Amino acid sequence: MAQRLLISGAVLFIGLASTGTALAGQPTASDHPAVTFTKDIAPILQRSCQTCHRPDSVAPMSLLTYQQARPWARAMKMRTSLGPRAGVMPPWYVEKNIGIQRYKNDPSLSEDDIAKIAAWADSGAPEGNPADMPAPLDWKSAAWSLGEPDLITVLPDITVGATAPDWWGEIETTPVGITEDRYVAALEIKEINDVDPAVRSRDTVGGRFIYHHMIWSTRVVGDDTEEDEEQVRGTSTGWPVHEVGRNADIFDEKAGRKLSANSSVVSNSLHLHSNGRDTTGHLEIAWKFHPEGYEPEYRRVGRGLGNALDIDIRPMQANQELHAYSVLQQNQKISTFEPHLHAPGQRMCLEAIWGMNIETLTCVGYDHNWVRTYEYEDDYAPLLPKGTIMHIVGYMDNSPSNRNIPDPRNWQGSGNRSVANMFIDLGLGVQLSDEQFIEEMAQRRVKLQIGPNDHVIGCPLCAVEDIELPEEYERRPEATEEDDAEADDGDEPDTDEADEVTTRPSNR
Ligand code: HEC
Numbered sequence: 001m002a003q004r005l006l007i008s009g010a011v012l013f014i015g016l017a018s019t020g021t022a023l024a025g026q027p028t029a030s031d032h033p034a035v036t037f038t039k040d041i042a043p044i045l046q047r048s049c050q051t052c053h054r055p056d057s058v059a060p061m062s063l064l065t066y067q068q069a070r071p072w073a074r075a076m077k078m079r080t081s082l083g084p085r086a087g088v089m090p091p092w093y094v095e096k097n098i099g100i101q102r103y104k105n106d107p108s109l110s111e112d113d114i115a116k117i118a119a120w121a122d123s124g125a126p127e128g129n130p131a132d133m134p135a136p137l138d139w140k141s142a143a144w145s146l147g148e149p150d151l152i153t154v155l156p157d158i159t160v161g162a163t164a165p166d167w168w169g170e171i172e173t174t175p176v177g178i179t180e181d182r183y184v185a186a187l188e189i190k191e192i193n194d195v196d197p198a199v200r201s202r203d204t205v206g207g208r209f210i211y212h213h214m215i216w217s218t219r220v221v222g223d224d225t226e227e228d229e230e231q232v233r234g235t236s237t238g239w240p241v242h243e244v245g246r247n248a249d250i251f252d253e254k255a256g257r258k259l260s261a262n263s264s265v266v267s268n269s270l271h272l273h274s275n276g277r278d279t280t281g282h283l284e285i286a287w288k289f290h291p292e293g294y295e296p297e298y299r300r301v302g303r304g305l306g307n308a309l310d311i312d313i314r315p316m317q318a319n320q321e322l323h324a325y326s327v328l329q330q331n332q333k334i335s336t337f338e339p340h341l342h343a344p345g346q347r348m349c350l351e352a353i354w355g356m357n358i359e360t361l362t363c364v365g366y367d368h369n370w371v372r373t374y375e376y377e378d379d380y381a382p383l384l385p386k387g388t389i390m391h392i393v394g395y396m397d398n399s400p401s402n403r404n405i406p407d408p409r410n411w412q413g414s415g416n417r418s419v420a421n422m423f424i425d426l427g428l429g430v431q432l433s434d435e436q437f438i439e440e441m442a443q444r445r446v447k448l449q450i451g452p453n454d455h456v457i458g459c460p461l462c463a464v465e466d467i468e469l470p471e472e473y474e475r476r477p478e479a480t481e482e483d484d485a486e487a488d489d490g491d492e493p494d495t496d497e498a499d500e501v502t503t504r505p506s507n508r
Contacts, residue, residue, distance in 0.1 A: 035120040036128020037066045044117065045069065046137050048090045048107045054139050058208065060197050064136065066127045073125035077118045080109055085346070086367035086404070091245070093365035094374060099349075100361055100457050102380035104250050105145060145248050146186050149286035153177055153265060159280040160210040160272050166417055167272040171214065173221055174265045176285075183256035183296060186288040187239065188248035189214075193281025207369065210279050212418060214242040216267035220260055235260035240338075241426065242283065243371040244273075250375050252335045254297040255430045256290045273418060298430035301332065305392050306340075306424035313344055313398050313412040313421060322394040322423045327387065331437035334382040334458070337362045338373040338426040339394070343404035343419050344412060346397035350425060352382060353389040354460050361458050368404055368418060373427070379447055382458030383432075383440055394423045434469055441467075 035041070045053070045063045053063035063069045069076070079089040084096070090107045109117075120126070141148060153176050160167075191211050219236035237257050240249050251257060265285070306324040313320055339348035349363040361382050362374060376382065384390075398408050406419055414421050432440060441462050444450065456462040 035116050035123065036126050036132065037069065037120065038128040038130060038132035040116045040128075041069065041120050042066075042134055044109065044113050046134060048109055048113075050137060050139065051107075051142070051145060052090075057139075058197055066133075070125055070127075073121040077121035080114050080117050083365075085365040086369070086402075088365075091367065091370035092372060093367070095363040095365070098360050098363050100376060100380050100382070102377035104375040104377055105248065144188050144190075144286045146188050146250075146286060146288050149188075150182075150289045151177060151287045153285040153287070155265060155283045155285070157280050157282045158210070158272065159278065160274050162274060162277045164272075164274045166212075166274075167270075168416065169268070169270055171216075171265070171267045171270050176218055176259065176263050176265060178259055178261060178263065180261050182259050182287075182292070183290040183294045184251065184259050184287055185253070185256055185290050186248060186250040188286045189242045189246070190284050190286075191244075191281050192284055193279050195275065195277070195279055195281075207275055209244045210272055210275055210281055211242065211283055212244050212271040212273045213269070214267050214271075214283065215269040216242065216265055218259055218263040218265055220262050221264045221266065235263055237263075240373070240428070243340075244368075245370040247372055249336075249373060252298060252300070252333065252381075252428075252430045253378065255300045255335075256294060256296050257300070258296075259287065259289075271416070298333075298432065298436070300335075301330065301429050301431045303328075303332075303334075303390050303425060303427060303429065305390055305427075306394070306422075308414045308416075308422040308424065311412070311414040311421040311423055313396050315409050315411050316399055318346065318397040318399040318401060320396045320398065322396065323391065324423065324425075325389055325391050327389050328384055329386060331386050331432040331434065332382075332384050332388075332429040333432060333440060334361070334376065334384065334427065334429045336373050336375045336427045336429075337364070338371075338428075339364060339366055339392075340371070340422055340424040340426045341366050341368065341394055341396070342417075342421050343368050343406075344396040344398045344402060344421060345394065345423075346402065347395040348425070349393045350427070351391040351393070352384055352458060352460075353391055354384065354387070357460055358391075359457060359460075379444055380458070383437065383444070383462065384458070385437070385461060390425075392423075392425045396421070438467055438469075 049063050051057065052059040053061060055062055061068065061072065063072065063076075076089070079087065082088040084093040090109070092106065092108045094101070094103065094106070094108065096108075153174065155174050156172050191209050193208075193210060195208050197208065217236055217238045220232045222232045237259065239257070304326045306322075311322065337350050339345070341348060345366040345368060347363065347365050350361045352359050352361055364372070364374060398405060398410075398412055400408050402408065412419075412421055441459065441464075444456075444459070444462055445465070448456075450456055450462050452463050452465065454463050461467065
């Protein structure tokens, strides 16, 4: 109990520390007196906004040209300066004053960019010299954030009526369209539907989409005979859950996932949710492969943090905390952090507790319209020894200031609908043998020039040079193909590791 109190005390402290926003020396609008669209703003929009704010993407207006952006100057200032919380543009919520700051595909704006947009809006949004305008980006070939996919799998269309209730069920099994085994480096899923983004949608959770989640796997689908089952075994791979507004998955370079020849996309847990108008749409899966001949070195592993069964959220109150813990059974490289909350979710933090250290790895705001997975850059991914206690803290806002909540006067419990609650970290890691763990740290020491007195967030042993293993040390065998197949057996995706310790319902 004393331990528990100590821990939540530390969390409270971190929570307070990270809400202070007025940092000394932060750039302000007055630092940018002569900001123009062509010289200063267009490059920011190209980097962080146009992937959505262009024709044929998800945002309500395009921000490609001066004429298109000019009327939105004040709104851009407002939406880029909200800090890491629901409503901010671009939708990316890592808190920049705590924890690890290096993530793959991070579209967020620097303080300087934010100040430039503010200065531009405040000075009448001038166009500037047309010669300064950067060449337009070619969005046809950059339709996917991962670049040109190696393969796109198109799932069948589904129609959801304007007043249809939530629906959970199976999808029609669909061939992936692959005839050889390949290892997947990254994937991205998009919902393509007939909603006109220019027409304002309902302002509730996931206002423009109908697919709220798909828990899915790929495998060869046989004819259900026993022989066939034998053959099909080992072709099954679970993939990260698709959720509304979710960004792409990039797997650990050494832990690519197998996509078996002639496999199909299979799911018995699709969640459809009406967006308030008759909508027809489908999912598209874009795959990026490793080169032929690639073999994975590491085995992936989940953290089993959190659940969706015993949540208790009081009415009319923001900042309500939920806590969950799990102990790493193996050395782990933490590849991603993925808060899974629902409409009341406001923020989540991931901590590692190791010996006397309690360290915040990442804190992020949360908006259920934009589910984000945060992928640590390879040289900054936490490297944690077995025995580390992983801790997540969820902050729930069931008050009138959260516009995702239908009625904050109601108590809320757990449930599958987006307006009920979940509290899970769906993040992934890879399991490391002691030798691999020591080797990863040694490489990082050289690459980042870590000295014996340096502190590295998320790597408590990185600064220690000569870690020796006792001679009779029991070693865990390295991952094999069979292990992988075993882990993937059955329908469940990654999140099934979590089920062993958390007993949560299979539908999300
Ligand atoms: C991942 C997709 C995405 C990215 C990236 C993105 N936006 Fe948006 N933006 C949207 C969507 C969708 C909406 C409409 C829903 C909403 O208001 O949240 C929106 C809304 C807005 C609005 C409010 C429009 C209104 O009707 O009031 C502004 C302003 C805006 N974005 C500016 C930006 C700027 C500036 C950037 C880059 C710094 C950016 N957005 C990046 C998807 C995106």
